[in-house]
Amino acid sequence: MRKLTYGMNLSLDGYVAAPGEDLGWSVPSDELFQWWSDRVGATGLALYGRKLWEAMSSHWPTADQQPGATPAHIEYARRWRDMPKVVFSSTIDKVDWNTRLVTGDAVTEITRLKSEDGGPMDIVGATLAAAAIRAGLIDQYVLVTAPVLLGGGTPFFTALDSWVNLNLVETRTFSGGLVLTRYETKR
Template identity: 80%
Template sequence: MRKLIYGINVTLDGYIAAPGDDIGWSAPSDELFQWWLDRERAIGLSLYGRKLWETMSAYWPTGDQRPDATPAEIEFARNWRDTPKVVFSSTIDRVDWNTRLVTGDAVAEITRLKAEDGGPMGIGGATLAGAAMRAGLIDEYELATHPVLVGGGTPFSTALDSWVNLSLVETRTFPGGVVLTRYETTR
């Protein structure tokens, strides 16, 4: 059975994007970017909602070809292209770069994918992750909390039907005051 991990940058007041989908506050230090790269290397399958897919696919397919790309950015771009991906959307009709599109029931498909053998799956996108949270499918949460308050925007968590108990498995501080916390779901 595969593990499902929700990893995201978040503001201190609990938002993954400020109003207008602004994520300018989340620029990582080199050390934090390296942590995200190492995490992405360990992921066997990436699950994306439409908005995050559009953001990632607009940049990373050629991110390694930019003249100012760092070695870590070059590796991230290559890893991103090579990692199998599933995009969940009913509004787009085409995806590229080692990606499959699912237009139907996301929770049913994620449940099916979790039952397969393979490496961990990463999930991203507020709406998709929210559906997986409500269905009790997320096994681990990785939060890189940035020391900024944005006052509104896209919340980290959706409304849940019941509590989700978590156990802290790691904390780490990065330059700029970003604090990583990793939690496993207690079942």
Template identity: 80%
Template sequence: MRRLTFGMNVSLDGYVAAPGGDIGWSVPSDELFQFWSDRVGATGLALYGRRLWETMSSHWPTADQQPGVTPAEVEYAHRWRDMPKVVFSSTIGAVDGNARLVSGDAVAEIARLKAEDGGHMDIGGATLAAAAMRAGLIDEYLLATAPVLVGGGTPFFTALDSWVDLNLVETRTFPDGVLLTRYETRR
């Protein structure tokens, strides 16, 4: 059975994006960027919601060919292109690269994918992750908390019908005061 992790950069007040989708506050240090790149390199399957897919797929497929690209960005672009992806959307008609599209019941498909053998899965996109969270499918939460208050926007956590007990399994400090915390769901 695969493990499912929801991890993103998050503001101290709990948002993955400020109002209007602004993520300018979450530019990672080189060390944090390398952490995320290594994570992408080790991911067996990435699950994307439509908005995050559109953001990532508009940049990373050709990022390694852009002027001024750093070696770390080249490495990330290659890892991102190689990583298998499933995109969940009922509004887009096709995806390209190493991705496939699911337009049906996201929760049922995520549960099916979790039941398979294979490397760990990461889920990205607050709306998609919220559905998996409410269904109790997330095994691990990974927050890279930036020392900024954005006052609103897209929350990392969704409203839940019941408590989810977690165990803290890792903390790590990155430059610029970013604190990584990793929690496993108690089952």
């Protein structure tokens, strides 16, 4: 059975995007960018919600061809394009870059994908992750908390139907005061 991890950068008050989907507060240091790039390189399958898919697919497919692209950005762009991806959406009808579109029930498809053999899966996008959390499908949570308060926006966690008990398995501090915490779900 595949493991499913939900991980993103978030503000100290728990938001992954400021009002208006503003991500300007979350520009990673070189060290953190490399950590996320290595994670993408080790991911067997990434599950995207529509909003984050649209943001990522508008930049990363050609980021390595942009003037001034750093070696780290070139590497990330290659890893992102090569990584198998599934996008869950009922409003778009086409995806590219090693990606498959699912328009049906996300929980049913994620459950099926978890039961397959293969490498670890990452779920990215707060709305999609909320459905997986409520269904008890998340095995790990990776939070990279930035020392900023946004006061509103898109929350990392949404309302839950019941408690989810976790075990802390890793902490790490990055430059700029960002703190990574990784938790496994108690089963």
